[in-house]
Amino acid sequence: MPCTALEGKVVWVSGATGALGAEICRQLAAAGASPVASSRSEDKLSALQTDIQPIGEISIIPVDIKQEATIRAVADEIVLRHGRIDALVNSTSISLFADFLDLDDEAWRDILDSKLMAYVRTCRAVIPHMIEQGGGSIINISGRSARQPLPTHLPGGCANAAVNLLTKGLADRYYNDNIRVNCVAPGPIESKRFSTIKSSHEKNESATGARPVLTRDIGQPLDIADAVLWLLSDRSKHLTGTVIPVDGGSTVCV
Numbered sequence: 001m002p003c004t005a006l007e008g009k010v011v012w013v014s015g016a017t018g019a020l021g022a023e024i025c026r027q028l029a030a031a032g033a034s035p036v037a038s039s040r041s042e043d044k045l046s047a048l049q050t051d052i053q054p055i056g057e058i059s060i061i062p063v064d065i066k067q068e069a070t071i072r073a074v075a076d077e078i079v080l081r082h083g084r085i086d087a088l089v090n091s092t093s094i095s096l097f098a099d100f101l102d103l104d105d106e107a108w109r110d111i112l113d114s115k116l117m118a119y120v121r122t123c124r125a126v127i128p129h130m131i132e133q134g135g136g137s138i139i140n141i142s143g144r145s146a147r148q149p150l151p152t153h154l155p156g157g158c159a160n161a162a163v164n165l166l167t168k169g170l171a172d173r174y175y176n177d178n179i180r181v182n183c184v185a186p187g188p189i190e191s192k193r194f195s196t197i198k199s200s201h202e203k204n205e206s207a208t209g210a211r212p213v214l215t216r217d218i219g220q221p222l223d224i225a226d227a228v229l230w231l232l233s234d235r236s237k238h239l240t241g242t243v244i245p246v247d248g249g250s251t252v253c254v
């Protein structure tokens with residue numbers, strides 16, 4: 001489905017150098033939107049910009065998502081450069097997977113800080129701008145582990161479950177401000193992150209009783225980007241507060 005409704009839309013993609021964030025930026029640029037890509041690594045952002053520029057517009061802002069003041073500055077900078085922020089896509093995380101007793105407080109804090117708290121910070125930074133401009137759209141990427149725990153990914157799963165709840169809470173809170181907030185929950189997606197989780201999973205499979213990952217469960221970054229673009233477009237205007245699993249039907253609960 002062509003997303004012509006996205007033409008000219010200013011979309012901040014946080015975690016843009018990851019497998020999913022990069023594909024989301026690529027598809028946004030192809031749809032005529034103006035993605036603003038952020039992550040910590042200036043080198044990776046520049047490479048992404050070089051890759052996408054032949055397809056369409058993209059700008060970059062390096063930022064550490066753990067620094068609240070800098071996050072606010074990014075939102076202000078986007079408004080300064082583009083005049084508005086139509087949408088935010090949250091797609092950050094760190095690849096730290098281990099069995100429960102091998103994860104100390106610091107590891108838990110790091111994982112929650114890079115995902116749940118990162119999403120809280122970016123939402124807090126963009127919502128005042130969206131209220132002022134009369135609306136906006138936020139997409140949070142959570143994950144299948146929010147509802148189907150993976151033994152070596154419990155902190156990430158807890159972050160994902162909280163992100164699902166945050167999505168519904170913010171959708172309700174800002175409904176009257178015309179801000180839609182939705183969530184995409186990927187199953188395993190072919191990516192560097194998935195390769196890392198798969199090996200930690202297999203290493204711990206016999207000890208933790210983890211289920212094996214089936215080949216049919218594995219999706220592509222484009223599957224996630226397609227869902228995100230649809231949620232950002234007016235074609236989904238009656239949806240807010242939803243969590244859409246994009247997992248090849250692999251979640252084993254309703």
Ligand SMILES: NC(=O)c1ccc[n+]([C@@H]2O[C@H](COP(=O)([O-])OP(=O)(O)OC[C@H]3O[C@@H](n4cnc5c(N)ncnc54)[C@H](OP(=O)(O)O)[C@@H]3O)[C@@H](O)[C@H]2O)c1
Nearest residue numbers: 015017018019020039040041064065092093143189193194
């Ligand atoms: N891939 C999968 O199979 C899968 C499945 C389910 C859910 N998900 C979720 O989908 C999202 C994207 O996954 P992915 O595979 O694209 O992950 P990824 O390749 O590991 O990318 C993570 C992104 O987060 C950024 N990031 C991490 N810490 C940061 C910090 N402190 N400040 C700024 N940026 C930071 C990274 O950039 P820098 O390192 O350059 O800062 C990178 O751009 C994540 O939330 C993940 O949990 C992925």
